Amino acid sequence: MKSNHDQKKPQSSARPSRRxxxxxxxxxxAAAAALAFPMISTAQTVTNLRFQSTWPAKDIFHEYALDFAxxxxxxxxxELKIEVLPxxxxxxxxxxxxxxxxxxxxxxxxxxxxxxxxxxxxxxxTSGPVFGMDANMVLAWHKYGGGQAxxxxxxxxxxxxxxxxLSGPMPTQPLGWFKKPITKPEDLKGLKFRTxxxxxxxxxxxxxxxxxxxxxxxxxxxxxxLLDGAEFNNAxxxxxxxxxxxxxxxxxxSFHQSSEQFDISFNKSKYNxxxxxxxxxxxxxxxxxxxxxxxxxxxxxxxxxxDMQTKDGVKFYKTPDAVLQTQLKIWDDIVAKKGAxxxxxxxxxxxxxxFATRAMKWDMDTNNNRRMAYNHYFMKAAPKKG
Numbered sequence: 001m002k003s004n005h006d007q008k009k010p011q012s013s014a015r016p017s018r019r020x021x022x023x024x025x026x027x028x029x030a031a032a033a034a035l036a037f038p039m040i041s042t043a044q045t046v047t048n049l050r051f052q053s054t055w056p057a058k059d060i061f062h063e064y065a066l067d068f069a070x071x072x073x074x075x076x077x078x079e080l081k082i083e084v085l086p087x088x089x090x091x092x093x094x095x096x097x098x099x100x101x102x103x104x105x106x107x108x109x110x111x112x113x114x115x116x117x118x119x120x121x122x123x124x125x126t127s128g129p130v131f132g133m134d135a136n137m138v139l140a141w142h143k144y145g146g147g148q149a150x151x152x153x154x155x156x157x158x159x160x161x162x163x164x165x166l167s168g169p170m171p172t173q174p175l176g177w178f179k180k181p182i183t184k185p186e187d188l189k190g191l192k193f194r195t196x197x198x199x200x201x202x203x204x205x206x207x208x209x210x211x212x213x214x215x216x217x218x219x220x221x222x223x224x225x226l227l228d229g230a231e232f233n234n235a236x237x238x239x240x241x242x243x244x245x246x247x248x249x250x251x252x253x254s255f256h257q258s259s260e261q262f263d264i265s266f267n268k269s270k271y272n273x274x275x276x277x278x279x280x281x282x283x284x285x286x287x288x289x290x291x292x293x294x295x296x297x298x299x300x301x302x303x304x305x306x307d308m309q310t311k312d313g314v315k316f317y318k319t320p321d322a323v324l325q326t327q328l329k330i331w332d333d334i335v336a337k338k339g340a341x342x343x344x345x346x347x348x349x350x351x352x353x354x355f356a357t358r359a360m361k362w363d364m365d366t367n368n369n370r371r372m373a374y375n376h377y378f379m380k381a382a383p384k385k386g
Contacts, residue, residue, distance in 0.1 A: 047274065049082045049266075054093035054110035056216045057086035060236045060300060061262075064168060065109035067296075068264060068289040075281045080274070084109065093214035100265050101161045107266040112166075113197030113257070114214075118158050120198065120338050121345040124352065125151070125166070127198035128331050129255040131356035135169030137363065138259045138352075139290070142166050145355035150348050157344060161268045165283065167290040168262040171297065175251035175319045176231035177222070177243050182251050182319065185326040194218050194230035198334065199256035205330045215241060222246040231256070234297070235304040244312040253319045255327040262293075 051069065055061035062084070069082040091099040096108040097115045113126040124130075125147070130138055141147050155162055175182065176195075182188065189207030196212045204210050208229075213221060219242040221227045231254070232238055243250070264286055271279070308314040339346035 044077075044079055046078060047080050047278070049080065049106035049270070050090075051082055051084045051107045051109060052087070052090050052096060052099070052105050053084055053108065054087050054096050054114060054214065056241070058240050059215060060240065061109075061215075061233070062086055064262065064289070064293050064296075067292060068109065068167070068285065071285040071288055071292075072282060075285055076278060080278050080281070082107070087214065087216060093216075097160060097162065097265070100267050101159075103161075103267050103270065105267070106270050107264070110263050110265070111260060112164075112263045113199075113260065116197045116200070118160075119154055119344070120342060121154055121348045123198035124345065124348045126260040127257055128202070128335070129328060130259045131353055132360050133259055133352075133356050135171070135259040135261050136294070137356070137359055139166060139169055139261055140359065141352060141355040146351045147348075150344075150351060154344060154348075163266045163268050163271045165264045165266075165286040166261050167264050167286045168293040169290070170257075170260045170262075171234065171301065172253060173233050173257040173260065174231055174238075175254035175256070175323070176229050177238070177247040178229040178249050178251065179247065181249055181315075181317045182323060184320065185323050188323075191228040192226065194221065194227050194232075195256060197257065198338075199231075201334045201338075202256050202327060202330055205334065206326065219243060219246055233260075235301045235308060236297075239304045239308055239312070244308055244314050248312075248314050250308075250314055250316050251319045252316050253324065255324060255331065261290075264289075 051065070053062050053065040055065065065084045069084045072080060072082050087093045090105055093110070094114050096105070096110050097118070099105045100108050111126055112122045116123045116127075125138065125142070133141070138147075142151070151164060151166075155164065176193070178191075185206060188203065191208045193203055193208040193210055194213050195203055195210060200210045200212060211221075211227065213227075213230075215232060215237070218227070218230050218232055222230055222243075223246045230243075232241065232243070238244075238250070266282075271282075274282075305316075309316065335349055339349055
């Protein structure tokens with residue numbers, strides 16, 4: 001007699017399970033779908049843009065240009081790649097606007113003051129006292145006070161095929177580097193001096209013989225005696241460009257360029273062809289780069305300012321009030337003359353004035369006296385002995 005175990009019949013291997021049947025059917029459906037619908041490539045299309053800055057590769061300004069490009073490249077996940085070349089790689093520094101407008105370059109990183117010769121109103125963004133506003137306030141006017149529309153109008157007038165984003169508020173620039181301290185306005189008379197933008201008109205009216213040179217040519221000209229004095233921009237740029245090697249005197253504070261900012265430009269046709277997403281990333285990246293630049297500047301400029309005094313033997317002097325007041329008076333004359341036969345110049349200047357009237361009052365009434373706080377914490381007199 002067989003056991004119960006022996007009486008159980010084994011399951012036939014010829015009978016497929018329901019689970020196996022469903023799996024086979026699904027595989028067949030997938031294969032059919034693959035035949036019916038061809039594979040769609042998911043490879044990313046990359047847009048490459050070639051930029052040039054107006055700065056030597058060693059200058060912190062070129063570093064700011066690279067910082068901006070990296071932000072765009074990172075934000076797009078590599079879908080848009082901006083390569084930034086230093087000044088002179090494709091065109092001279094002062095030829096950037098034309099190169100971008102014509103499409104020789106896809107874009108650039110510079111300052112609007114370098115284009116002063118095309119329309120003097122351009123320099124109102126970068127030169128002069130701007131009614132006391134600092135660079136961050138000028139950027140506020142540009143975005144919210146009508147400046148951007150005026151700049152677009154200006155570019156249309158001169159036939160520039162560019163889209164421009166202003167970014168990176170600069171601190172007040174020094175009066176400049178000299179052989180000896182400037183003690184009165186008359187000390188500038190007859191000096192061979194480097195500056196740019198409407199500051200050319202200002203220093204010329206103060207008696208200087210002005211020569212506008214790009215950044216990389218300034219120190220060699222000072223070294224060869226072709227210049228008696230020069231200004232560029234800030235402690236870090238001035239130090240790396242070699243100013244302390246040819247001069248030990250730097251005069252701080254001036255109204256000639258107290259509110260400059262960077263100009264990040266794109267060829268308009270190239271920019272308009274970009275996808276809306278990429279345009280939005282660029283717009284936001286310029287503002288992110290603007291904030292980052294202002295923070296980096298505080299750290300780097302203050303470090304180089306200290307080191308030029310402790311390591312390079314540079315003496316810094318405050319520009320006398322008499323010189324600053326003379327600048328303001330002469331500037332008023334320059335603006336009046338420029339605006340007399342240039343309606344757009346007059347329109348930009350009025351727009352800035354209207355914005356500054358309320359913005360400056362709010363700023364001065366609201367913010368603390370920082371000198372008072374600094375003196376309290378860092379300039380206390382040593383306790384008397386005995």
